[in-house]
Amino acid sequence: MAAGRRYLDPELAQQVALAQLSGAAQPLETLTEKELAVFLKLAAGQTVNDVAGDFHVSPSTVGTHLYHIKRKLNLRNPAEITLLAVRNGLIEA
DSSP states (O other): OBTTBOOOOHHHHHHHHHHHHOGGGGGGGGSOHHHHHHHHHHHTTOOHHHHHHHHTSOHHHHHHHHHHHHHHHTOOSHHHHHHHHHHTTSSOO
């Protein structure tokens, strides 16, 4: 948060917007904006600690988002997160 406001990296904001506009994003539409942002960063290979630093939150908070992401999308591990992102055209393999 910057000056009491939420901050979303411009590049990530663009990816989030594209994911929401894309017809391919159907299973991802169940995610909140923050969950989708975390999903994209994890899919790109960032660690929970990296994501926590980027969003200025604790790793525990990112872990909670990750739990919800996995539950909503029926994913079990980081490889499945990356695979889903690739299949939906959100990241390149």
